[in-house]
Amino acid sequence: MTIDLGGPLQKRCRVCGMEYIPSNAEDSALHKKFHAQNLGGIELGKGFVESVRAGGGVVWTGDDETCVAVVEKKDTLGARGAAMKRRVGDVLEVVRTELGAVEIAESELWSSVSTKEALDVLAQGDRVTTSEAVKANRFGRFKIYLYLHGSKCIGVCLAERISHAYKVLEFDDQLQGAEPTAAKPDAVASCIIMPKNLAISIAKKPDDAMLGISRIWTSTSYRKQGIATTLLDCAAENFLYGLRVDKQLIAFSQPTESGGCLARRWLATKNGWHVYTE
Ligand SMILES: CC(C)(COP(=O)(O)OP(=O)(O)OC[C@H]1O[C@@H](n2cnc3c(N)ncnc32)[C@H](O)[C@@H]1OP(=O)(O)O)[C@@H](O)C(=O)NCCC(=O)NCCS
Numbered sequence: 001m002t003i004d005l006g007g008p009l010q011k012r013c014r015v016c017g018m019e020y021i022p023s024n025a026e027d028s029a030l031h032k033k034f035h036a037q038n039l040g041g042i043e044l045g046k047g048f049v050e051s052v053r054a055g056g057g058v059v060w061t062g063d064d065e066t067c068v069a070v071v072e073k074k075d076t077l078g079a080r081g082a083a084m085k086r087r088v089g090d091v092l093e094v095v096r097t098e099l100g101a102v103e104i105a106e107s108e109l110w111s112s113v114s115t116k117e118a119l120d121v122l123a124q125g126d127r128v129t130t131s132e133a134v135k136a137n138r139f140g141r142f143k144i145y146l147y148l149h150g151s152k153c154i155g156v157c158l159a160e161r162i163s164h165a166y167k168v169l170e171f172d173d174q175l176q177g178a179e180p181t182a183a184k185p186d187a188v189a190s191c192i193i194m195p196k197n198l199a200i201s202i203a204k205k206p207d208d209a210m211l212g213i214s215r216i217w218t219s220t221s222y223r224k225q226g227i228a229t230t231l232l233d234c235a236a237e238n239f240l241y242g243l244r245v246d247k248q249l250i251a252f253s254q255p256t257e258s259g260g261c262l263a264r265r266w267l268a269t270k271n272g273w274h275v276y277t278e
């Protein structure tokens with residue numbers, strides 16, 4: 001047992017985000033393991049990868065043993081479902097720790113969208129038939145895209161169905177650290193401060209949206225190699241049964257500074273992209 005006297009006993013690693021006590025051998029060993037996962041990826045085991053492949057979950061294949069696999073609600077049912085949930089949970093925990101984000105409860109992660117929501121989302125712009133929209137109700141709210149290198153997960157995108165999002169009006173370095181304010185032009189709701197000090201101004205009125213990027217993460221050693229871009233392409237292409245979702249209808253949840261840069265690059269626009277709150 002360690003007694004916290006409020007001193008510098010506990011430390012938060014600046015790379016993986018884990019809080020631990022360096023002088024505690026057990027804690028230190030746990031941090032070492034966690035840190036290695038953040039840096040080099042999370043080992044999911046050959047069995048997991050084979051099982052995803054067998055279930056038709058591979059949506060993109062690259063060179064060098066890389067691929068993107070999707071895991072969704074239907075994969076978490078049945079005999080292999082519990083193991084699937086555990087593996088996805090391991091990956092999301094590494095992401096959550098680095099981002100210092102709130103945990104998404106399992107009951108939410110694997111929930112379904114209601115028929116009305118599914119119909120509302122899918123029927124937009126007559127893009128799909130009603131029977132396809134009804135069928136959608138059998139599917140979950142989230143889909144998780146895992147970028148695999150061999151049996152290691154080195155990138156992940158957690159995508160969810162959403163119905164509306166707010167246009168980013170200003171994404172400016174000068175806003176960093178600004179106070180939320182209402183004294184903005186009428187169209188602006190507020191200046192919202194996101195985690196890691198990203199500050200953006202968003203429109204007052206929501207726009208229609210379909211696909212929310214709840215979490216996106218690339219293993220530290222593999223950044224700036226296009227992995228997050230590939231994951232976003234896969235989500236846009238695959239989320240709605242092969243119907244590519246327009247980038248206009250895709251929004252990011254609470255973007256960090258690097259997430260904001262990624263969004264701007266992927267959407268090829270400085271402002272006018274969308275964010276949503278979970
Ligand atoms: C944001 C993140 C997912 C990007 O992953 P990635 O695999 O490195 O992204 P990509 O290689 O596909 O980047 C595509 C483009 O986005 C922009 N970009 C990505 N990361 C950036 C960064 N840290 N700073 C500035 N621009 C960045 C660049 O324009 C890049 O293109 P370029 O390399 O040709 O310049 C990754 O940095 C990460 O996991 N960060 C920690 C978690 C996080 O903040 N997630 C975002 C939550 S919204």
Ligand SMILES: [Zn+2]
Pocket residue numbers: 013014015016017018031034035
């Ligand atoms: Zn660490």
